[in-house]
Amino acid sequence: MATPLTASALLAALRAEGVKCVEYGSWRTHNRAGHGAWDPINGVMIHHTVSSGTDASVRLCYDGYADLPGPLCHGVIAKDGTVYLISAGRANHAGGGDGQVLNAVISERSLPSTNAHEGSAGAVDGNARFYGFECINLGNGADPWPDAQLDAIERVSAAICRAYGWSAESVIGHKEWSDWKSDPRGFSMTTMRSRIVRRLATKPGKTPPPKFEPFPGVDFFKRYPRDPIVTAMGTRLVAEGCSAYKSGPSPQFTAADITSYAKWQRKQGYTGKDADGWPGRKSWDALKVPKTT
Template sequence: MATPLTADRLLAALHAEGVTVVEHPGWRTHHRNHKGAWGPVNGVMIHHTVSSGSAASVALCRDGYAALPGPLCHGVIDKAGTVHLISAGRANHAGGGDPAVLRRVVAEDYGDRPPAPRAHDGSAGAADGNARFYGFECVNLGDGRDPWPAAQLEAIERTSAALCRAHGWSARSVIGHVEWSAAKIDPRGFTMPSMRTRITTRLAAAATKPPKPAAPSKPTQPAQPSKPQRPATPRHQPFPGPSFFTARTSSAVITAMGRRLAAEGCGAYAVGPGPRWTEADRRSYAAWQRKLGFRGADADGRPGRTSWNALKVPYTTKVP
């Protein structure tokens, strides 16, 4: 179980995972917290909207309708792969579901998929999914024929991975509405086991933004035939853990971190970053956290996993 991310930390986690985000007006305070608990959270739930068009789908999920007031999710993922944030609190997306499924998601101990749900919204003993899951509605008619573009599937993968990474969950904490409620079929058109496989692969690597394609250049001499090669992916320093950053620590990793902070316009160094963790490093890192949107105790200058992944410190050395 985990405390829900604040709006700032949710946004930072998505940015760190390379998600394209649109913040809709009032999304930070648009929620249903007055109607029930929000948290502890245990996972991410994926839905389809049964609608078409980004603007119309966002409006529907933001406002809801008479029988089901909005917000109907935390974010809408459109076909272009953009995540439209509309809420940072309790949302009417999951409804009641099977408590046996919830237990297996919490334990993350199921195989290919959770046990088939036997409960649904309104049934006796159903668990409150609106309190326990982040919800993302994906623009799709849900008829099994409407396509799922690659960009949209990648956005679902990145969004899910961002929240799993922020909370320390595995991909088994990501389920579809169909896996939660016996009365639901969404998402329809791809399988949740295949999506969890994608998320697992992403979580095994450091968070990276999609690389920009290199501009073409003319060869200076006749090109020689060669086998096609994949473009190299930048290697970033994994988060070494909060205990790494102490006055006793001396490492090339801290120097590399300081150079990245300076490059981001957050350097508070009188001379320049060095290998030993200092108060200047803490002030510089606090400026970086504030740049990401963190406030108060979340911007104390002590590195955390989400802000570290967003900084993208070049790989320097293995941390002891």
């Protein structure tokens, strides 16, 4: 448990981690004070906006809307990796969630499945406990997650974890908090936590050397596996604009993965049977699938 960082301390922590920050509006005093607690703080929550366009998305998160007044998060992470700070206090981003998930975050252990949401019996007020970052993305599983945006999510999360002495297990997705949420869709929070682990092992602001998954072999995919590597592959395919997914990558290898990978092969210049959607070593190495563990 911890007390909130001051606005200045939050900004300093993010910049020390190499985050490009924009101080938006009166973000230092823009909050939901008087509408619930903002303490103790236990973790970081990642969301997607279900919107497009930086200016419109940042304004929406700053102002909110009739049924949900702003601010809707503490920072908005744009496609180019810029983080727009819109609040340093309580924000309407998490809503009700599972107390068992909160206990796991506090204990920094693996998350259980969530079985609660806003208004359900025993739901816990996440707005009091988590920093929230909205990432500009349509949330349809096909909208790309550029490397710069994923890098910013990693850096923002590591910066706050470093400030409090937390591990990467203190960073969760909204869908891991509330059982009626799906965000963030399009990348794996398990893989993101692995990235945060590697960053926390380096000095602030330093970029750890990238680690990529070695080619697991064609036979691995021919078995239609269910594995985090498949999600990591799909996330990279989405980022490269090669998505054929209807609801985003998942651990289960399916026909959508084959179709998406064929798009990647054609982007690499392969044609005919060489662009059949079954991963090969050269195209896999070019895709640069990040390590999942």
